[in-house]
Amino acid sequence: xxxxxxxxxxxxxxxxxxxxxxxxxxxxxxxxxxxxxxxxxxxxxxxxxxxxxxxxxxxxxxxxxxxxxxxxxxxxxxxxxxxxxxxxxxxxxxxxxxxxxxxxxxxxxxxxxxxxxxxxxxxxxxxxxxxxxxxxxxxxxxxxxxxxxxxxxxxxxxxxxxxxxxxxxxxxxxxxxxxxxxxxxxxxxxxxxxxxxxxxxxxxxxxxxxxxxxxxxxxxxxxxxxxxxxxxxx
Amino acid sequence: xxxxxxxxxxxxxxxxxxxxxxxxxxxxxxxxxxxxxxxxxxxxxxxxxxxxxxxxxxxxxxxxxxxxxxxxxxxxxxxxxxxxxxxxxxxxxxxxxxxxxxxxxxxxxxxxxxxxxxxxxxxxxxxxxxxxxxxxxxxxxxxxxxxxxxxxxxxxxxxxxxxxxxxxxxxxxxxxxxxxxxxxxxxxxxxxxxxxxxxxxxxxxxxxxxxxxxxxxxxxxxxxxxxxxxxxxxxxxxxxxxxxxxxxxxxxxxxxxxxxxxxxxxxxxxxxxxxxxxxxxxxxxx
Numbered sequence: 001x002x003x004x005x006x007x008x009x010x011x012x013x014x015x016x017x018x019x020x021x022x023x024x025x026x027x028x029x030x031x032x033x034x035x036x037x038x039x040x041x042x043x044x045x046x047x048x049x050x051x052x053x054x055x056x057x058x059x060x061x062x063x064x065x066x067x068x069x070x071x072x073x074x075x076x077x078x079x080x081x082x083x084x085x086x087x088x089x090x091x092x093x094x095x096x097x098x099x100x101x102x103x104x105x106x107x108x109x110x111x112x113x114x115x116x117x118x119x120x121x122x123x124x125x126x127x128x129x130x131x132x133x134x135x136x137x138x139x140x141x142x143x144x145x146x147x148x149x150x151x152x153x154x155x156x157x158x159x160x161x162x163x164x165x166x167x168x169x170x171x172x173x174x175x176x177x178x179x180x181x182x183x184x185x186x187x188x189x190x191x192x193x194x195x196x197x198x199x200x201x202x203x204x205x206x207x208x209x210x211x212x213x214x215x216x217x218x219x220x221x222x223x224x225x226x227x228x229x230x231x232x233x234x
Numbered sequence: 235x236x237x238x239x240x241x242x243x244x245x246x247x248x249x250x251x252x253x254x255x256x257x258x259x260x261x262x263x264x265x266x267x268x269x270x271x272x273x274x275x276x277x278x279x280x281x282x283x284x285x286x287x288x289x290x291x292x293x294x295x296x297x298x299x300x301x302x303x304x305x306x307x308x309x310x311x312x313x314x315x316x317x318x319x320x321x322x323x324x325x326x327x328x329x330x331x332x333x334x335x336x337x338x339x340x341x342x343x344x345x346x347x348x349x350x351x352x353x354x355x356x357x358x359x360x361x362x363x364x365x366x367x368x369x370x371x372x373x374x375x376x377x378x379x380x381x382x383x384x385x386x387x388x389x390x391x392x393x394x395x396x397x398x399x400x401x402x403x404x405x406x407x408x409x410x411x412x413x414x415x416x417x418x419x420x421x422x423x424x425x426x427x428x429x430x431x432x433x434x435x436x437x438x439x440x441x442x443x444x445x446x447x448x449x450x451x452x453x454x455x456x457x458x459x460x461x462x463x464x465x466x467x468x469x470x471x472x473x474x475x476x477x478x479x480x481x482x483x484x485x486x487x488x489x490x491x492x493x494x495x496x497x498x499x500x501x502x503x504x505x506x507x508x509x510x511x512x513x514x515x516x517x518x519x520x
Contacts, residue, residue, distance in 0.1 A: 048413055074415030082413060088406045091399075099403045102396060103415035151415060 001026045001186055002047070002078075002155055007056030007066070009039075009046045016042040018210045019056070023203075024155060029177070029187040033194040033231055034207035040190040041083055043207070044157045047188075048080050049073045060155070075103045079153035083160045085141035089133030093124050096132050096143055100150030109152060117146045120179075138169035145176055155186040162193045174200060194231040198222065206231070237367045242489040243482060244370060248378040250481025255381035256436050256454060257461035257473045258388065259429035265405045265468030266425045269319055272334035275455030276341040277430060281307045281437030282446040283345055286354055296356065300441070304434030311430020312423050319422065338455070345448040355445030377439035384435055385474070388428075392470075397424060405468065460504045466517025476515055479503075 002024040009017040016039045024030045032040050045051040047058055049070040058066040065073050079100070087096050097117060101110035118125035121142050127135065132143055141161055148156050158177070162170040170193070177200050181187060191197035198204060204221045206214040214224060221227055260274045271277075281303050288299035318337065322330045360373040392398035403411045404421045412418060436454075444450070461480055465472030480500050487496035507514065 050409065050412060069417060070412040071415045071417045074413070080413050082410055086407065086410050088403050088410065090406055091402060095399055095402075098396075098399055099411070099414045099416070102400060106415075107396065147414070 001028075001061060002188070003057075003059045004043075004047065005057045005059070007046060007053040007058065009042050009051050009053050011042075011051075016051075016210055017046065017053075020207070020210070020212050021056075022205055022212070022215070024186050024188050026154075026186055027181075027184050028202045029181050029189065029200050030203045030205070031189045031191060031194075031197040031201040032205045032207055033191055033197060036192060037209075038207045039210040040207055041159050042210075044080060044159050044188070044190055047073075047157065048078060071103065074151055075105055077105075077152070077154035079148040079151045079156055081141075081144045081148045081156065081158040081161060084163055085137065085144040085161075087132040087135075087140050087143050087147065089131065091132055092129050093132055093135070093143060094128040096147050097124075097150050100147035101152075103151055106150060106152040110150065113150055113152065117149060121146050138165055138172065141165060141169070141173055142176070145173070145180075149180075153185065155188060156180065157188045157190070159190050160192060161189070162191065162196060170196060194227070195233070198232075238489055239486060241368050241370075242486045244368065245374065246482030246485030247478060248370070248374040248481075249485055250478035251378035251381040252374075252436070252439060253457065253461055253481050254474050254477035255384055255432065255439075257458045257465075257477055258385060258470065259432035260458045261462045261465075261468060261470055261473040262401075263425055263429045264462065265470070266401055267315075267319060267422050269330050270334065270459075271314075271429065272331060272455065273314075273337040273341055273451075274429075274433065274458055275451035275453065276338050276345075277307060277310070277433035277451070278436050278440070278454050279345060279446060279448070279451035280310065280341060281434040282440060282444075282450065283349055283354070284434075285437055285441060286356060286446060287349070289356055296358075296441075300434075300438040303437060304431050307434035307437070308427045308431035311426040311428070311433075314430070315423050315426040319426070320419070338452075342448045342451070349448070351448060353445040353447050356441055358442045360442050373442035377443065380435070380439050384432070388432075391428075397421075401425060460500065464504055464507055464514055466514030469514070469516045469518075472514055472516030 004020060004022045006019045006021050007017055008015065008019065020043060032043060034040055042051060046053050049068050053066050057064055060076055060078060065076060088099065097114055098110065101107055101113060123139060124143060124146055132140065135143060161173050165173065174196055177187065177189065181200060189197055198218055198221060201218050203217055204215065205212055206227060214227065260271055263269060263271045284306050285299045285303035288294045288302045289296055294302060318333050322333055363370045363372050363375065392402060400416045400421050401424065404416060404418050408418050461477050462473050464480065465476035483503060484496040484500050487499045
Protein backbone atom coordinates (compact mmCIF):
# COMPACT_ATOMS: atom_id res chain seq x y z
CA UNK A 1 0.00 0.00 0.00
CA UNK A 2 2.72 2.44 1.04
CA UNK A 3 6.24 1.93 -0.21
CA UNK A 4 8.96 4.30 0.87
CA UNK A 5 12.15 3.71 -1.07
CA UNK A 6 15.54 5.12 -0.09
CA UNK A 7 14.49 8.66 0.83
CA UNK A 8 16.87 11.38 1.93
CA UNK A 9 15.41 14.39 3.74
CA UNK A 10 17.35 17.49 4.68
CA UNK A 11 16.70 20.49 6.92
CA UNK A 12 18.94 22.98 5.17
CA UNK A 13 22.33 21.30 5.25
CA UNK A 14 21.43 18.88 8.03
CA UNK A 15 20.49 15.43 6.80
CA UNK A 16 17.62 14.06 8.89
CA UNK A 17 16.90 10.89 6.89
CA UNK A 18 19.42 8.80 5.01
CA UNK A 19 18.20 6.17 2.57
CA UNK A 20 15.17 5.15 4.60
CA UNK A 21 12.91 2.50 3.07
CA UNK A 22 9.81 0.93 4.52
CA UNK A 23 6.56 -0.72 3.56
CA UNK A 24 3.04 -0.77 4.94
CA UNK A 25 0.61 -3.34 3.55
CA UNK A 26 -3.15 -3.05 3.57
CA UNK A 27 -4.60 -3.50 7.05
CA UNK A 28 -1.15 -3.79 8.57
CA UNK A 29 0.14 -1.96 11.63
CA UNK A 30 3.76 -0.97 11.17
CA UNK A 31 5.77 0.75 13.87
CA UNK A 32 8.94 2.78 13.74
CA UNK A 33 10.82 2.97 17.03
CA UNK A 34 13.98 4.81 17.87
CA UNK A 35 15.35 7.46 20.20
CA UNK A 36 14.36 11.11 20.29
CA UNK A 37 15.75 12.97 17.28
CA UNK A 38 16.29 9.86 15.16
CA UNK A 39 14.16 11.28 12.37
CA UNK A 40 10.91 9.43 13.09
CA UNK A 41 8.74 12.55 12.89
CA UNK A 42 10.62 13.72 9.82
CA UNK A 43 9.76 10.42 8.16
CA UNK A 44 6.03 11.00 8.69
CA UNK A 45 6.30 14.62 7.58
CA UNK A 46 8.10 13.57 4.43
CA UNK A 47 5.44 10.99 3.57
CA UNK A 48 2.71 13.61 4.07
CA UNK A 49 4.60 16.16 1.97
CA UNK A 50 5.26 18.66 4.77
CA UNK A 51 8.96 18.05 4.12
CA UNK A 52 10.41 17.31 0.71
CA UNK A 53 12.54 14.23 0.13
CA UNK A 54 15.65 15.17 -1.82
CA UNK A 55 16.01 11.70 -3.35
CA UNK A 56 14.11 8.44 -3.30
CA UNK A 57 10.49 7.63 -3.99
CA UNK A 58 7.29 7.34 -1.99
CA UNK A 59 4.49 5.32 -3.57
CA UNK A 60 0.97 5.06 -2.24
CA UNK A 61 -1.34 2.50 -3.86
CA UNK A 62 1.08 2.23 -6.74
CA UNK A 63 1.29 5.96 -7.45
CA UNK A 64 4.22 8.24 -6.78
CA UNK A 65 3.29 10.80 -4.09
CA UNK A 66 6.76 12.13 -3.33
CA UNK A 67 6.81 15.85 -4.15
CA UNK A 68 3.03 16.28 -3.92
CA UNK A 69 1.67 19.08 -1.73
CA UNK A 70 0.23 17.82 1.59
CA UNK A 71 -3.37 18.55 0.62
CA UNK A 72 -2.97 16.26 -2.42
CA UNK A 73 -1.55 13.49 -0.24
CA UNK A 74 -4.41 13.80 2.26
CA UNK A 75 -6.89 13.56 -0.61
CA UNK A 76 -5.38 10.23 -1.61
CA UNK A 77 -6.16 8.73 1.78
CA UNK A 78 -3.29 9.36 4.18
CA UNK A 79 -3.97 11.18 7.43
CA UNK A 80 -1.75 12.13 10.33
CA UNK A 81 -2.12 12.44 14.08
CA UNK A 82 0.54 15.01 14.92
CA UNK A 83 2.89 14.80 17.87
CA UNK A 84 1.52 15.89 21.22
CA UNK A 85 -2.08 15.78 20.00
CA UNK A 86 -1.69 19.12 18.29
CA UNK A 87 -5.26 20.29 17.83
CA UNK A 88 -6.53 23.78 17.00
CA UNK A 89 -6.87 25.17 20.54
CA UNK A 90 -9.31 28.00 19.78
CA UNK A 91 -11.62 25.92 17.62
CA UNK A 92 -14.40 23.91 19.24
CA UNK A 93 -14.10 20.13 19.39
CA UNK A 94 -16.72 19.90 16.66
CA UNK A 95 -14.88 22.36 14.41
CA UNK A 96 -11.61 20.48 14.91
CA UNK A 97 -13.33 17.36 13.63
CA UNK A 98 -14.84 19.29 10.76
CA UNK A 99 -11.39 20.51 9.65
CA UNK A 100 -10.42 16.85 9.44
CA UNK A 101 -13.03 16.38 6.74
CA UNK A 102 -11.92 19.42 4.74
CA UNK A 103 -10.67 17.48 1.70
CA UNK A 104 -13.27 17.11 -1.09
CA UNK A 105 -13.24 13.32 -0.88
CA UNK A 106 -14.24 13.26 2.80
CA UNK A 107 -16.56 16.27 2.89
CA UNK A 108 -19.77 14.62 1.62
CA UNK A 109 -19.57 12.01 4.40
CA UNK A 110 -18.58 14.43 7.17
CA UNK A 111 -21.91 14.38 9.03
CA UNK A 112 -22.15 10.59 9.13
CA UNK A 113 -18.50 10.21 10.02
CA UNK A 114 -18.85 12.68 12.87
CA UNK A 115 -21.81 10.79 14.34
CA UNK A 116 -19.79 7.59 14.23
CA UNK A 117 -16.89 9.28 15.95
CA UNK A 118 -19.14 10.65 18.66
CA UNK A 119 -20.43 7.16 19.39
CA UNK A 120 -16.85 5.90 19.46
CA UNK A 121 -15.61 8.77 21.66
CA UNK A 122 -18.59 9.82 23.83
CA UNK A 123 -16.38 12.21 25.80
CA UNK A 124 -15.85 14.28 22.63
CA UNK A 125 -19.58 14.36 22.04
CA UNK A 126 -20.11 15.73 25.56
CA UNK A 127 -17.60 18.50 24.90
CA UNK A 128 -18.29 19.21 21.26
CA UNK A 129 -18.93 22.92 21.78
CA UNK A 130 -15.96 23.39 24.11
CA UNK A 131 -12.71 24.93 22.82
CA UNK A 132 -10.21 22.15 22.14
CA UNK A 133 -7.59 24.04 24.18
CA UNK A 134 -9.63 23.40 27.34
CA UNK A 135 -9.37 19.61 27.01
CA UNK A 136 -6.94 17.49 29.05
CA UNK A 137 -3.85 16.06 27.35
CA UNK A 138 -5.49 12.66 26.91
CA UNK A 139 -8.70 14.10 25.52
CA UNK A 140 -6.69 16.23 23.12
CA UNK A 141 -4.89 13.12 21.87
CA UNK A 142 -8.25 11.39 21.37
CA UNK A 143 -9.50 14.41 19.47
CA UNK A 144 -6.41 14.36 17.26
CA UNK A 145 -7.00 10.67 16.53
CA UNK A 146 -10.70 11.25 15.90
CA UNK A 147 -9.88 14.18 13.63
CA UNK A 148 -7.57 12.00 11.54
CA UNK A 149 -10.44 9.52 11.05
CA UNK A 150 -12.63 12.32 9.65
CA UNK A 151 -10.67 12.46 6.40
CA UNK A 152 -11.77 8.92 5.40
CA UNK A 153 -8.17 7.71 5.37
CA UNK A 154 -6.84 4.35 4.29
CA UNK A 155 -3.55 4.86 6.10
CA UNK A 156 -3.27 6.63 9.44
CA UNK A 157 0.10 7.86 10.63
CA UNK A 158 0.51 8.55 14.35
CA UNK A 159 3.41 10.59 15.69
CA UNK A 160 4.27 9.63 19.30
CA UNK A 161 0.69 9.31 20.52
CA UNK A 162 1.78 8.36 24.05
CA UNK A 163 4.10 11.34 24.54
CA UNK A 164 3.50 13.19 27.81
CA UNK A 165 0.43 11.19 28.81
CA UNK A 166 -0.23 9.42 32.10
CA UNK A 167 0.19 5.60 31.94
CA UNK A 168 -3.54 5.00 32.26
CA UNK A 169 -4.27 7.37 29.38
CA UNK A 170 -1.50 5.76 27.32
CA UNK A 171 -3.31 2.44 27.71
CA UNK A 172 -6.52 4.05 26.51
CA UNK A 173 -4.79 5.49 23.44
CA UNK A 174 -3.34 2.11 22.54
CA UNK A 175 -6.76 0.50 23.01
CA UNK A 176 -8.04 2.88 20.35
CA UNK A 177 -5.16 2.05 18.04
CA UNK A 178 -6.00 -1.63 18.51
CA UNK A 179 -9.61 -0.85 17.66
CA UNK A 180 -8.65 1.08 14.51
CA UNK A 181 -6.52 -1.87 13.51
CA UNK A 182 -9.52 -4.18 13.89
CA UNK A 183 -11.56 -1.90 11.68
CA UNK A 184 -9.04 -2.50 8.92
CA UNK A 185 -7.11 0.76 8.78
CA UNK A 186 -3.46 0.53 7.80
CA UNK A 187 -1.42 2.20 10.55
CA UNK A 188 2.06 3.63 10.61
CA UNK A 189 2.96 4.35 14.20
CA UNK A 190 6.07 6.20 15.33
CA UNK A 191 6.88 5.70 19.01
CA UNK A 192 9.57 5.98 21.64
CA UNK A 193 7.54 3.73 23.87
CA UNK A 194 8.68 0.54 22.10
CA UNK A 195 7.09 -1.83 24.62
CA UNK A 196 3.62 -0.49 24.05
CA UNK A 197 4.01 -0.06 20.31
CA UNK A 198 5.28 -3.61 19.74
CA UNK A 199 2.10 -5.05 21.26
CA UNK A 200 0.01 -3.66 18.37
CA UNK A 201 2.64 -4.11 15.65
CA UNK A 202 2.67 -6.54 12.74
CA UNK A 203 6.04 -5.33 11.55
CA UNK A 204 8.62 -3.03 13.07
CA UNK A 205 11.52 -0.83 12.08
CA UNK A 206 14.26 0.64 14.23
CA UNK A 207 15.66 4.02 13.23
CA UNK A 208 18.78 5.58 14.71
CA UNK A 209 20.20 8.96 13.64
CA UNK A 210 18.30 9.04 10.37
CA UNK A 211 19.14 5.50 9.30
CA UNK A 212 17.23 2.25 9.35
CA UNK A 213 19.22 -0.14 11.56
CA UNK A 214 16.88 -3.11 12.00
CA UNK A 215 13.57 -4.41 10.74
CA UNK A 216 11.50 -7.50 11.41
CA UNK A 217 8.16 -8.87 12.55
CA UNK A 218 7.10 -8.58 16.16
CA UNK A 219 8.71 -11.80 17.33
CA UNK A 220 12.11 -11.19 15.79
CA UNK A 221 12.04 -7.66 17.18
CA UNK A 222 11.16 -8.94 20.62
CA UNK A 223 14.00 -11.43 20.55
CA UNK A 224 16.75 -9.19 19.19
CA UNK A 225 19.24 -8.84 22.06
CA UNK A 226 20.27 -5.26 21.18
CA UNK A 227 16.68 -4.02 20.98
CA UNK A 228 15.82 -5.90 24.17
CA UNK A 229 18.42 -4.10 26.24
CA UNK A 230 18.38 -0.70 24.51
CA UNK A 231 14.65 -0.19 23.88
CA UNK A 232 12.55 -2.70 25.77
CA UNK A 233 14.41 -2.39 29.06
CA UNK A 234 14.41 -6.12 29.66
CA UNK B 235 -24.38 69.75 28.19
CA UNK B 236 -25.79 66.36 29.06
CA UNK B 237 -27.53 66.14 25.69
CA UNK B 238 -24.31 67.09 23.96
CA UNK B 239 -22.45 64.32 25.74
CA UNK B 240 -25.17 61.82 24.97
CA UNK B 241 -25.05 62.86 21.34
CA UNK B 242 -21.27 62.52 21.31
CA UNK B 243 -21.62 59.08 22.85
CA UNK B 244 -24.09 57.99 20.17
CA UNK B 245 -21.88 59.43 17.44
CA UNK B 246 -18.93 57.60 19.00
CA UNK B 247 -20.83 54.32 18.80
CA UNK B 248 -21.71 55.03 15.16
CA UNK B 249 -18.08 55.87 14.40
CA UNK B 250 -17.01 52.75 16.30
CA UNK B 251 -19.02 50.52 13.98
CA UNK B 252 -17.31 51.94 10.89
CA UNK B 253 -13.88 51.75 12.56
CA UNK B 254 -14.59 48.13 13.49
CA UNK B 255 -15.26 47.33 9.85
CA UNK B 256 -12.15 49.26 8.78
CA UNK B 257 -9.93 47.39 11.23
CA UNK B 258 -11.49 43.99 10.55
CA UNK B 259 -9.77 43.39 7.21
CA UNK B 260 -6.35 44.46 8.47
CA UNK B 261 -6.82 42.22 11.50
CA UNK B 262 -7.98 39.24 9.45
CA UNK B 263 -5.01 39.51 7.10
CA UNK B 264 -2.61 39.73 10.02
CA UNK B 265 -4.27 36.82 11.82
CA UNK B 266 -4.24 34.51 8.82
CA UNK B 267 -1.28 35.49 6.65
CA UNK B 268 0.78 36.91 9.58
CA UNK B 269 1.59 39.98 7.56
CA UNK B 270 0.82 43.65 8.22
CA UNK B 271 -0.92 45.16 5.21
CA UNK B 272 0.70 48.60 5.50
CA UNK B 273 -1.22 50.01 2.52
CA UNK B 274 -4.64 49.13 3.91
CA UNK B 275 -5.83 52.73 4.18
CA UNK B 276 -4.58 53.41 0.66
CA UNK B 277 -6.81 50.56 -0.45
CA UNK B 278 -9.79 52.43 1.03
CA UNK B 279 -8.63 55.51 -0.91
CA UNK B 280 -8.45 53.51 -4.15
CA UNK B 281 -11.86 51.98 -3.51
CA UNK B 282 -13.28 55.47 -3.06
CA UNK B 283 -11.74 56.60 -6.36
CA UNK B 284 -12.99 53.57 -8.26
CA UNK B 285 -16.55 54.12 -7.06
CA UNK B 286 -16.23 57.82 -7.88
CA UNK B 287 -14.85 57.04 -11.33
CA UNK B 288 -17.42 54.35 -12.17
CA UNK B 289 -20.18 56.72 -11.14
CA UNK B 290 -19.00 59.96 -12.77
CA UNK B 291 -17.03 58.79 -15.83
CA UNK B 292 -18.88 55.60 -16.71
CA UNK B 293 -22.25 56.91 -15.46
CA UNK B 294 -23.02 53.79 -13.51
CA UNK B 295 -25.82 54.12 -10.97
CA UNK B 296 -24.26 54.72 -7.56
CA UNK B 297 -25.11 51.30 -6.12
CA UNK B 298 -23.72 49.54 -9.19
CA UNK B 299 -20.58 51.66 -9.00
CA UNK B 300 -20.20 50.67 -5.33
CA UNK B 301 -20.59 46.99 -6.14
CA UNK B 302 -18.06 47.41 -8.94
CA UNK B 303 -15.62 49.14 -6.57
CA UNK B 304 -15.95 46.33 -4.05
CA UNK B 305 -15.24 43.68 -6.70
CA UNK B 306 -12.24 45.58 -8.11
CA UNK B 307 -10.78 46.01 -4.62
CA UNK B 308 -11.20 42.29 -3.95
CA UNK B 309 -9.27 41.52 -7.14
CA UNK B 310 -6.58 44.05 -6.21
CA UNK B 311 -6.27 42.31 -2.85
CA UNK B 312 -5.51 39.06 -4.66
CA UNK B 313 -3.04 40.87 -6.89
CA UNK B 314 -1.16 42.09 -3.80
CA UNK B 315 -1.04 38.49 -2.61
CA UNK B 316 0.25 37.30 -5.97
CA UNK B 317 2.84 39.99 -6.64
CA UNK B 318 4.04 41.04 -3.19
CA UNK B 319 3.10 38.67 -0.39
CA UNK B 320 3.64 35.26 -2.07
CA UNK B 321 7.24 35.98 -3.09
CA UNK B 322 7.98 37.28 0.43
CA UNK B 323 6.11 34.65 2.43
CA UNK B 324 9.28 33.26 3.97
CA UNK B 325 11.25 36.51 3.91
CA UNK B 326 12.25 38.36 7.10
CA UNK B 327 9.47 40.42 8.70
CA UNK B 328 11.22 43.70 7.92
CA UNK B 329 11.34 42.97 4.18
CA UNK B 330 7.63 42.23 4.15
CA UNK B 331 6.90 45.47 6.00
CA UNK B 332 9.08 47.53 3.67
CA UNK B 333 7.55 46.01 0.55
CA UNK B 334 4.02 46.76 1.71
CA UNK B 335 5.03 50.20 2.96
CA UNK B 336 6.43 51.01 -0.47
CA UNK B 337 3.05 49.98 -1.86
CA UNK B 338 1.72 53.09 -0.05
CA UNK B 339 3.94 55.30 -2.20
CA UNK B 340 3.03 53.42 -5.38
CA UNK B 341 -0.71 53.63 -4.76
CA UNK B 342 -0.73 57.30 -3.69
CA UNK B 343 1.25 58.35 -6.75
CA UNK B 344 -0.83 56.13 -9.00
CA UNK B 345 -3.96 57.86 -7.70
CA UNK B 346 -2.38 61.27 -8.30
CA UNK B 347 -1.50 60.35 -11.89
CA UNK B 348 -4.89 58.82 -12.63
CA UNK B 349 -7.18 61.28 -10.88
CA UNK B 350 -5.05 64.29 -9.97
CA UNK B 351 -4.56 65.94 -6.60
CA UNK B 352 -7.96 67.60 -6.35
CA UNK B 353 -10.50 66.69 -3.71
CA UNK B 354 -13.21 64.61 -5.33
CA UNK B 355 -16.51 63.43 -4.04
CA UNK B 356 -20.00 62.45 -5.01
CA UNK B 357 -22.41 65.02 -3.61
CA UNK B 358 -25.16 63.18 -1.78
CA UNK B 359 -27.28 64.98 0.72
CA UNK B 360 -28.58 62.77 3.45
CA UNK B 361 -30.99 64.06 6.06
CA UNK B 362 -30.27 64.63 9.71
CA UNK B 363 -32.50 62.62 11.97
CA UNK B 364 -33.87 64.12 15.14
CA UNK B 365 -34.84 62.21 18.29
CA UNK B 366 -36.05 64.78 20.79
CA UNK B 367 -33.00 66.96 21.43
CA UNK B 368 -30.61 64.56 19.78
CA UNK B 369 -29.51 64.92 16.16
CA UNK B 370 -27.95 62.09 14.20
CA UNK B 371 -26.56 62.30 10.69
CA UNK B 372 -28.25 59.58 8.68
CA UNK B 373 -25.08 59.03 6.62
CA UNK B 374 -23.30 57.97 9.83
CA UNK B 375 -26.23 55.84 10.91
CA UNK B 376 -26.28 54.12 7.53
CA UNK B 377 -22.54 53.50 7.66
CA UNK B 378 -22.92 52.08 11.17
CA UNK B 379 -25.79 49.76 10.24
CA UNK B 380 -23.98 48.69 7.07
CA UNK B 381 -20.79 48.00 9.01
CA UNK B 382 -22.60 45.89 11.59
CA UNK B 383 -24.45 43.97 8.88
CA UNK B 384 -21.17 43.35 7.00
CA UNK B 385 -19.47 42.17 10.19
CA UNK B 386 -22.43 39.84 10.81
CA UNK B 387 -22.05 38.35 7.34
CA UNK B 388 -18.31 37.92 7.91
CA UNK B 389 -18.98 36.21 11.22
CA UNK B 390 -21.31 33.74 9.52
CA UNK B 391 -18.80 33.20 6.73
CA UNK B 392 -16.02 32.43 9.21
CA UNK B 393 -18.13 30.18 11.42
CA UNK B 394 -20.57 28.44 9.10
CA UNK B 395 -18.61 27.61 5.94
CA UNK B 396 -15.75 25.25 5.20
CA UNK B 397 -13.70 28.13 3.82
CA UNK B 398 -14.26 30.08 7.03
CA UNK B 399 -13.23 27.07 9.07
CA UNK B 400 -10.11 26.67 6.94
CA UNK B 401 -9.29 30.36 7.43
CA UNK B 402 -9.57 30.02 11.20
CA UNK B 403 -7.46 26.88 11.30
CA UNK B 404 -4.71 28.35 9.11
CA UNK B 405 -4.68 31.36 11.46
CA UNK B 406 -4.03 29.06 14.43
CA UNK B 407 -1.57 26.49 13.13
CA UNK B 408 -0.63 26.52 9.47
CA UNK B 409 1.42 23.31 9.55
CA UNK B 410 -1.36 21.22 11.06
CA UNK B 411 -3.84 22.87 8.71
CA UNK B 412 -1.71 21.64 5.81
CA UNK B 413 -1.77 18.18 7.32
CA UNK B 414 -5.57 18.35 7.35
CA UNK B 415 -5.61 18.80 3.58
CA UNK B 416 -5.85 22.60 3.48
CA UNK B 417 -3.81 24.45 0.88
CA UNK B 418 -2.77 27.64 2.71
CA UNK B 419 -2.01 29.52 -0.52
CA UNK B 420 -5.68 29.29 -1.49
CA UNK B 421 -6.69 30.49 1.97
CA UNK B 422 -4.29 33.44 1.69
CA UNK B 423 -5.85 34.47 -1.62
CA UNK B 424 -9.34 34.27 -0.15
CA UNK B 425 -8.25 36.30 2.87
CA UNK B 426 -6.64 39.03 0.77
CA UNK B 427 -9.67 39.10 -1.53
CA UNK B 428 -11.97 39.45 1.47
CA UNK B 429 -9.73 42.13 2.99
CA UNK B 430 -9.64 44.00 -0.32
CA UNK B 431 -13.40 43.79 -0.83
CA UNK B 432 -13.84 45.10 2.72
CA UNK B 433 -11.87 48.25 1.87
CA UNK B 434 -14.33 48.68 -1.01
CA UNK B 435 -17.25 48.32 1.42
CA UNK B 436 -15.70 50.87 3.80
CA UNK B 437 -15.14 53.24 0.85
CA UNK B 438 -18.79 52.84 -0.19
CA UNK B 439 -19.96 53.87 3.28
CA UNK B 440 -17.50 56.79 3.29
CA UNK B 441 -18.89 58.20 0.02
CA UNK B 442 -21.65 60.29 1.66
CA UNK B 443 -19.31 61.39 4.49
CA UNK B 444 -15.96 62.33 2.92
CA UNK B 445 -14.27 63.63 -0.22
CA UNK B 446 -11.23 61.77 -1.49
CA UNK B 447 -7.68 62.84 -2.42
CA UNK B 448 -4.51 60.80 -3.04
CA UNK B 449 -3.39 61.03 0.62
CA UNK B 450 -6.83 60.21 1.99
CA UNK B 451 -5.78 56.73 3.08
CA UNK B 452 -2.87 57.51 5.40
CA UNK B 453 -4.93 58.43 8.45
CA UNK B 454 -7.07 55.31 8.01
CA UNK B 455 -4.07 53.00 7.94
CA UNK B 456 -2.92 54.52 11.22
CA UNK B 457 -6.40 54.39 12.74
CA UNK B 458 -6.94 50.76 11.71
CA UNK B 459 -3.51 49.80 12.99
CA UNK B 460 -4.08 51.48 16.36
CA UNK B 461 -7.42 49.68 16.74
CA UNK B 462 -5.99 46.30 15.77
CA UNK B 463 -3.02 46.53 18.14
CA UNK B 464 -5.18 48.02 20.93
CA UNK B 465 -7.56 45.06 20.70
CA UNK B 466 -4.87 42.39 20.34
CA UNK B 467 -3.32 41.66 16.97
CA UNK B 468 -5.16 38.99 15.04
CA UNK B 469 -7.97 38.85 17.61
CA UNK B 470 -11.14 39.83 15.74
CA UNK B 471 -13.26 40.27 18.86
CA UNK B 472 -10.57 42.43 20.47
CA UNK B 473 -10.52 44.65 17.39
CA UNK B 474 -14.30 44.97 17.50
CA UNK B 475 -14.28 46.09 21.15
CA UNK B 476 -11.37 48.49 20.75
CA UNK B 477 -13.00 50.14 17.71
CA UNK B 478 -15.93 51.16 19.92
CA UNK B 479 -13.67 52.31 22.75
CA UNK B 480 -11.64 54.48 20.38
CA UNK B 481 -14.80 55.73 18.66
CA UNK B 482 -16.54 56.80 21.87
CA UNK B 483 -13.42 58.28 23.51
CA UNK B 484 -12.50 60.42 20.48
CA UNK B 485 -16.07 61.50 19.92
CA UNK B 486 -16.67 62.61 23.51
CA UNK B 487 -13.25 64.27 23.78
CA UNK B 488 -13.93 66.14 20.56
CA UNK B 489 -17.09 67.64 22.05
CA UNK B 490 -15.40 68.56 25.33
CA UNK B 491 -12.25 69.98 23.73
CA UNK B 492 -11.41 69.76 20.03
CA UNK B 493 -10.91 67.07 17.38
CA UNK B 494 -7.13 67.58 17.53
CA UNK B 495 -7.06 66.84 21.24
CA UNK B 496 -9.32 63.84 20.60
CA UNK B 497 -6.80 62.38 18.15
CA UNK B 498 -3.97 62.99 20.60
CA UNK B 499 -5.92 61.32 23.40
CA UNK B 500 -6.62 58.26 21.24
CA UNK B 501 -2.91 57.84 20.59
CA UNK B 502 -2.00 58.49 24.25
CA UNK B 503 -4.49 55.80 25.20
CA UNK B 504 -2.81 53.52 22.70
CA UNK B 505 0.67 54.21 24.11
CA UNK B 506 -0.59 53.62 27.66
CA UNK B 507 -2.06 50.31 26.57
CA UNK B 508 1.26 49.29 25.04
CA UNK B 509 3.01 50.06 28.33
CA UNK B 510 0.50 48.32 30.61
CA UNK B 511 -0.70 45.47 28.40
CA UNK B 512 1.37 45.16 25.23
CA UNK B 513 -0.66 42.25 23.89
CA UNK B 514 -3.79 44.43 23.74
CA UNK B 515 -7.24 43.87 25.24
CA UNK B 516 -7.78 40.27 24.15
CA UNK B 517 -4.41 39.37 22.66
CA UNK B 518 -2.52 36.33 23.84
CA UNK B 519 0.80 36.92 25.59
CA UNK B 520 3.66 36.52 23.16
